[in-house]
Amino acid sequence: MTAAAIVVAAGRGERFGAAGNKLLLPLAGRPVLLWTLLRLRACPRLTEFVIVAAERDREAVVTLAEQALPDRPWRMAAGGATRSQSVRSGLAALPAEVEWVAIHDGARPLISPALVERLLDAAQVAGAAYRLGARCLEVVREDGRVRAAVEGPDGPEEVVARAAVLAGGVRFRVLDRAGAVRPRRLLQTAQTELPMAGVDEVEVYLGREVAGGSFAWAIPTVGKRVKLGVCAEERAAVLLERLLAGPRIAPRRLDGVARIRSKPVPVRPARRTAYERVVVVGDAAGQVKPTTAGGIYYGILCAELAARTLDDGLRRGDLSARRLAGYERSWRAELGRELRVGSAFRRIGERLDDKRLDRLVRALALLPADVHALVAGGGEERGALEALAASLGVADRFHLLGPREDVGAVLAALDVFVVCSDREGLSNAMLEALAAGVPVVSTAVSGAAEALAPDAGGLAPGVVVGFDPAELAAAVGALLADPARRLAMGRAAARRARERFDFERMLDAWEAVLAG
Structure with missing residues (x-):
């Protein structure tokens, strides 16, 4: 068996945040590409090497190849604009007598030589072929076989097989033509990657205005690069x-x-994922986490279960829907409970609006056990908030009072009034708290900085903080621990309401604006 290795090493390292090719950067004292080549050289059946690299990296790659492969024939091939183009370039550079090819990404230096040997054995026994740079247009089950229409670099072609695994993501035409049902619920995602400052850990943003009832994220990668995205019911790109x-x-x-x-x-799996001669895996089956829409682990697990079921069916000569339903049962047994719990948490998150009372619950969990939070008013998020309070161990300190007519009495019972929204106009509730002489802690929503600015003597009626629950908790805790300061700020609050937001004063201001 004559086998060759194609090592794809033509990347630019943009996602990695590197100035050049990340494969040339050191890892434990050696360039990444050198580690990869040394691992592959340990496979005795790999008798030829083709290293696909960009012209700008030729000199460095030649040096590494000479160091790693002193006793193996190797050659260079020009990298393409895409990975599939680079692989095609590597294939074109192979000697004609090569029968088997192992294609490996140079950025993965931990490849096991034993795994490469096992893959070569499996390919030799079972046969394997790649349609590189090809796109599957449809899969049709007919006459005891599966027929796939494929559009590749050399034009359209037809692939006929005994069975098919649909694992190409949510592509309605492919699913529909194969007679497979679609996932039960779909959301839209939009993502970009750009350099940002101050994103040192994952940030998650909630609220209907931010993500239409779902969530948005900022994920630091390498250097200052950040993946920023939105998952929403609709208009994800606009959001x-x-x-x-x-x-x-x-x-x-x-x-x-x-x-x-x-x-x-x-965000919800399809009702059925196994049919005669066809199984559906990964995103196409809806096998993703309902809370994050992430699916790598689920996809790997379900792919293994699908392979086992198909292997059994092929050995028995039985690819009926009944036989392949074993795949359905196995993956639902593995993931069913986790998916149900995730769906419940997603429903909780979707009920949280831009008032972000969940932020208040999280701040309460950081405060001493004798601190209680009162919330007046109704809304559909009540159940979600109660569930969150219970999960954080503050259910006995978080009190949802429901709609109240005695707002004055509720305000009089407070030591601190909290605005925890993601966005507001000038909050009427905050102005009512000021008028009642209650100091305010507010997130940095519109109007807060103006309403809570210090007076001429330097005394502020409230505090403006960021959107982190820890900041909110720290500000509230500081006021609760200092009664004298709280009393002085309460007096400043009532004075601010009289001097700046009294009804007659506001009316005079509007008349002056309208008079021009």
């Missing part, structure tokens, strides 16, 4: 553009053009 221009993101953007990519993602 992402709004987030990019809004106060959370715009001040921290460094440079670069935001190229937004959108795609549908499932």
Whole structure:
């Protein structure tokens, strides 16, 4: 058996945040590519090597190849604009006598030589072929076989097989033509990657204005690069553009053009994923986490279960729907409970609005056990908030009072009034608290800085903090621990309401504006 290795090493390292090819960067004292070549050289059946690299890296790659492969024939091939083009370039550079090819990404230096040997054995026994750079247009079950229409670099072709695994994501035409049902619920995602300052850990943004009842995220990668995205019921790209221009993101953007990519993602699995001669895996089956729409682990697990079921069916000569239903049973037994719990948490999150009372619950969990939170008013998020309070161990300190007519009495019972919203106009509830002489702690929503600014003597009627529950808790805790300061701020609050937000004063101000 004559086997060759194609090592794809033509990347630019943009996602990695590197100035050049990340494969040339050191890892434990050696360039990444050198480690990869040494691991592959340990496979005795790999008798030829083709290293696909960009012209700009030729000199460095030649040096590493000479060091790693002193006793193996090797040659260079020019990298392409895409990975599939680079692989095709590597295939074209192979000697004609090569029968088997192992294609490996040079950025993965931990490949096991034993795994490569096992893969070569399996390929030799079972046969394997790749349609590189090809796109599956449809899969049809007919006459005891499966027929796939494929569009490749050399034009259209037809592939006929005994069975098929649909694992190409949520592509309605492919699912429909194969007679497979779609995932039961889909959301839209939009994501971009750009350099930002101050994103040191994952940030998650909730609220209907931010993500239409779902969530948005900022995930630091390498250097200062950040993946910023939105998952929403609809208009995900529009919401992402709004987030990019809004106060959370715009001040921290460094440079670069935001190229937004959108795609549908499932958040509930399809009712059925096994049919005669066809099984559905991964995103196409809706096998993703309902809370994050992440699916790598689920996809790997379900792919293994699908392979076992198909192997059994092929050995028995039975690819009926009944036989392949074993795949359905096995993956639901593994993931069913986790998916149900995730769906419940998603429903909780979707009920949280831009008032972000969940932030108040999280802040309460950081405060001493004798601190209680009162919330007046009704709303559909009540159950979600109660569930969150219970999960954080503060259910006995978080009190939802429901709609109240005696707002004055409720305000009089408070030591501190909290505004925890993601966005507001000038909050009427905050003005009512000021008028009642209650000091305010507010997130940095519109109007808060103006309403709570210090007076001429330097005394402020409230405190403006960021959107982190820990900041909210710290500010509330500081006021509760200092009765004298709290009393002085309460007096300043009542004075601010009289002097700035009294009805007659506001009416006079509006008349002056309208008079021009």
